[in-house]
Each structure stands twice: as C-alpha cells, then as structure tokens.
Amino acid sequence: MDFDLSEEQRLLKDSVERLLADRYDFESRKRYGREPEGFTRAMWAAYAEQGLLAVPFSEEDGGIGGGPVETMIVMEAFGGALALEPYLATVVLAGGVLRHAASPEQRAEWLPGLIAGETRYAFAHSERQARYDLNDVGVTARRDGDGWVLEGEKSLVLHGDSADRLIVSARTAGSRRDRDGIGLFLVEANAEGVSRRGYPTQDGLRAAEVSLSSVRVGADAAIGDPASALxxxxxxxxxxxxxxxxxxxxxxxxxxxxxxxxxxxxxxxxxxxxxxxxxxxxxxxxxxxxxxxxxxxxxxxxxxxxxxxxxxxxxxxxxxxxxxxxxxxxxxxxxxxxxxxxxxxxxxxxxxxxxxxxxxxxxxxxxxxxxxxxxxxxxxxx
Structure with missing residues (x-):
C-alpha cells in the first residue's frame, strides 16, 4: 500500500506547517488563548486565506476537493502546534454534516461564509445523559406550521460560545434512545430562545452549554431527512x-x-x-x-x-x-x-x-x- 503523499498533499503539508511555525509558537498560543473567544480571529482569517477551511469541500461547493488524507495533514499540523481555533468544530463536524446531508441549495447558501472564514459553526449534539451514545437524543423538535420548534439542552458544544450558527440534533419522533426519529437543524446562535454558557476546557480550548427554549426555525432549517439523521x-x-x-x-x-x-x-x-x-x-x-x-x-x-x-x-x-x-x-x-x-x-x-x-x-x-x-x-x- 502506498503511503506517500501526492505533490499537492506535500504542498499542503508544507504550507500549513510553515504558517504555524511562523505564527504559532507556544508564547503566541498563550497570548491567543487570552483573547475573549479563546483564539485569535487573525489566525482564522489566515487559515481561510490559505484555503485550509476549504479542504474537505468539493470544488462544486467552492472547496478544493480534498478528502480524509488532506484533513489528516491539517489536523496533524494543528496537533503539533496546539492550535486553539475551531477547525474541528466548524470544518470537520459542522462542515461534515453540511457535506453529507445538506441539499445543494443549502450548501450554496451556507458554505461560502464558512469557507471564507466569515461564519463559524458548531455541532450541538452531546447531551448530559447520553455519554457516548450517539442515538441518545432528548432535545425535541415538533412541527409548528411549516417550521419547527426546538426545546431542550445540549452539553459540551465545542466552541459553541463563539459560533455564529449551530447545527442541532433533535428528536422528531420516538423515544429518547430510538435510532430513528432524529433530525438535524440549522439554528442561528443569536436566535430568540437560544442561550449559551461558555467555559474553558482543561486543554485550553472552549465549549458551551446550550439551552433551547421554544426556538422556532423554518422548514428550510432542516438538514436532510428530519427523521433519519443518525x-x-x-x-x-x-x-x-x-x-x-x-x-x-x-x-x-x-x-x-x-x-x-x-x-x-x-x-x-x-x-x-x-x-x-x-x-x-x-x-x-x-x-x-x-x-x-x-x-x-x-x-x-x-x-x-x-x-x-x-x-x-x-x-x-x-x-x-x-x-x-x-x-x-x-x-x-x-x-x-x-x-x-x-x-x-x-x-x-x-x-x-x-x-x-x-x-x-x-x-x-x-x-x-x-x-x-x-x-x-x-x-x-x-
């Protein structure tokens, strides 16, 4: 099996490692971590400028058409630098949901801002009682006319306190631990009924507890089939x-x-x-x-x-x-x-x-x- 990187992958590896070597020594990291959001927007803008935020997205969606290997290259470099920015939360998690489940119209509307570094996303799925069970979802989404009303609590939402938009998993049918009846919804972080309590995690990053109290979203906020998102x-x-x-x-x-x-x-x-x-x-x-x-x-x-x-x-x-x-x-x-x-x-x-x-x-x-x-x-x- 060939483990060698292609020429394009080597160029990606060299560029991200050079960027981090130039601007992400340990003293700089400590300074970035003291900023209100727990990271520096200047580095986030630099990632966007170098195309790192576009890595996993298809060329049709404005990305560079990379795959898991390209993501591996970027994440390994981030691990070596102890990077604080919400790459996992925005690009890998929330971006992964949009890649796999969003309609072409939704991707055309939501991905350009993500790729340009203008809009940050967080994936709100974990709940206190669920531990590691992905199908344990207690937040509910009930139909309200043409839209939905979301109710419940999400826990340990990575970089949820600084995200502009949340992708929220919610139960549309069945009991709390059923595999069916789970949907995904895009929620504006400043929407009425959304409250967030941010806090630092032990490794210097950020997370948030998110409360949803009668949060109303339109029909177009549902990502994929609202009953089979698991x-x-x-x-x-x-x-x-x-x-x-x-x-x-x-x-x-x-x-x-x-x-x-x-x-x-x-x-x-x-x-x-x-x-x-x-x-x-x-x-x-x-x-x-x-x-x-x-x-x-x-x-x-x-x-x-x-x-x-x-x-x-x-x-x-x-x-x-x-x-x-x-x-x-x-x-x-x-x-x-x-x-x-x-x-x-x-x-x-x-x-x-x-x-x-x-x-x-x-x-x-x-x-x-x-x-x-x-x-x-x-x-x-x-």
Whole structure:
C-alpha cells in the first residue's frame, strides 16, 4: 500500500506547517488563548486565506476537493502546534454534516461564509445523559406550521460560545434512545430562545452549554431527512475521530521530540541525562507507542471515507483505542522525563499531555471503543 503523499498533499503539508511555525509558537498560543473567544480571529482569517477551511469541500461547493488524507495533514499540523481555533468544530463536524446531508441549495447558501472564514459553526449534539451514545437524543423538535420548534439542552458544544450558527440534533419522533426519529437543524446562535454558557476546557480550548427554549426555525432549517439523521451523525463522528487521531499524533510527535532534546541537554552528575540507559529505554518506548498510534491514525484516515458503516466504525474504534493508550504512554513519559518542569504552566509539554488526554475522552475513550471493537468481533472480522 502506498503511503506517500501526492505533490499537492506535500504542498499542503508544507504550507500549513510553515504558517504555524511562523505564527504559532507556544508564547503566541498563550497570548491567543487570552483573547475573549479563546483564539485569535487573525489566525482564522489566515487559515481561510490559505484555503485550509476549504479542504474537505468539493470544488462544486467552492472547496478544493480534498478528502480524509488532506484533513489528516491539517489536523496533524494543528496537533503539533496546539492550535486553539475551531477547525474541528466548524470544518470537520459542522462542515461534515453540511457535506453529507445538506441539499445543494443549502450548501450554496451556507458554505461560502464558512469557507471564507466569515461564519463559524458548531455541532450541538452531546447531551448530559447520553455519554457516548450517539442515538441518545432528548432535545425535541415538533412541527409548528411549516417550521419547527426546538426545546431542550445540549452539553459540551465545542466552541459553541463563539459560533455564529449551530447545527442541532433533535428528536422528531420516538423515544429518547430510538435510532430513528432524529433530525438535524440549522439554528442561528443569536436566535430568540437560544442561550449559551461558555467555559474553558482543561486543554485550553472552549465549549458551551446550550439551552433551547421554544426556538422556532423554518422548514428550510432542516438538514436532510428530519427523521433519519443518525447515520449522518455516525459518519461525521467517525470522520471527526479520524481527524482527532491525526491531531493526537501531531501532539505526541512534538512531545517526543521535546523530550529527546531535553535528554540531550539536561545535565545531572556532570553528564547529560540522556546518557543513562534506563532513560534511553523510556524514550524508545515512547517512540514505539507514537509509531503505533501513527499507523492506526493512517488506518482511520483511510477508512474514514468508507461507505460500509460497520467496517468504518470498526477501524475508527480500533484507532481510538490505540490513540488513547499511546497518548498515555507518551504523555506520562514526557512529563516524567522532564521532571518538575513538565507540569508547569510555563512549559508546553504539560499542555500537550492535557490535549491528548482530552482527545482520548472525546467521542468515547479507549475503554469505550475497546468494547465496541469486541462487540463487532474484533478489528479484523472473522
């Protein structure tokens, strides 16, 4: 199997890495994170100017026609830089819903603003009682004339406090845990009845609790079939997990490099600590875990576009298991080999470990996905 990037993919990789190297060192990140929205709009505009926001969208919709590999390239670079901007929320999650479920007329109306960086979106799906069950939806949408009225609460909406528009999942029929009867609706973030409580997450990003109180939307706000949106939600979530796996690899790679450099320069007993064999072994174990994670991230990327939902879910779940386990090995090793400085707010290693830990929790931790793989008969079907 050919893992080499095409010329266009290499150019994308070089351009995004150059942009982040020039404008996203750790001190700049801390400064960006202190802005009211938790990131800087200047970098968001730079992403739009370089075409990064257009990566996964078709040329007919104004994008560049990229796929999971291009998304992997961007997300891995973001992981290495600890980028704060809502790329996952806007482009991968909300953008994925629009790519897979929106009508041509809806895409023509909504995507240009997203691609240009003028409109940010958030995907409001998680609820407090649901944990990792995508079909557990308690927010309701009832018909009201030609439109809909939405009622309920959404939790941990990534970058929901700064989004201009929300894509909200809501139950149009059936009971709370039924697989059928779920719809997706576009809601203006400033619409009457929408309230948001934003807060920082442990990794320095942002999320929000969103309340919907008799929020009225028109018939044109429904994205796809308002009674059978779960397959779209599952597909978009699988794509998001593949993107997060790539981001985690970027963060782990950076942690490993920082640790090896520290071992080469930090001296104890008159010699560099990297000369001690036991620490060399620990760094080697980190490298093995990193490469295992990288291989599984490749698998998730290759399978993210698979139409067979079960095969896609099997590969993505397997990748999430490895990412969670590798993230712990690499993160703990990086912190411990750095000593006390590894957990200070002023040094980057601890922040990378926080982000990798949060990635493990998003959309199901390693234990959750290990259970999924077991129920599906293993990573390789019999």
């Amino acid at each position: 397959p779209v939600i599952e597909r978009v979530t699988d794509e998001a997990i593949a993107a997060l796996c790539a981001e985690a690899v970027g963060a782990m790679d950076r942690m490993h490099n920082l640790t090896v450099e520290y071992l080469k320069t930090r001296k104890q007993f008159g010699v560099t600590i990297g000369s001690f064999q036991v620490l060399q072994h620990r760094a080697a174990e980190m490298f093995i875990a990193l490469e295992q994670a990288r291989s599984m991230a490749f698998l998730a990327t290759m399978m993210a576009g698979e139409d067979d939902a079960e095969e896609r879910a099997r590969a993505v779940a397997g990748a999430k298991v490895q990412i969670g386990r590798s993230g712990r090995i690499v993160g703990q090793g990086a912190v411990q080999l750095h000593g006390g400085v590894g957990v200070t707010m002023e040094y980057s290693v601890g922040h990378y470990f926080k982000r990798v830990t949060m990635i493990d929790q998003l959309f199901g931790d390693a234990d959750h996905h290990l259970g999924r793989v077991a129920r599906m008969g293993g990573l390789i079907a019999a």
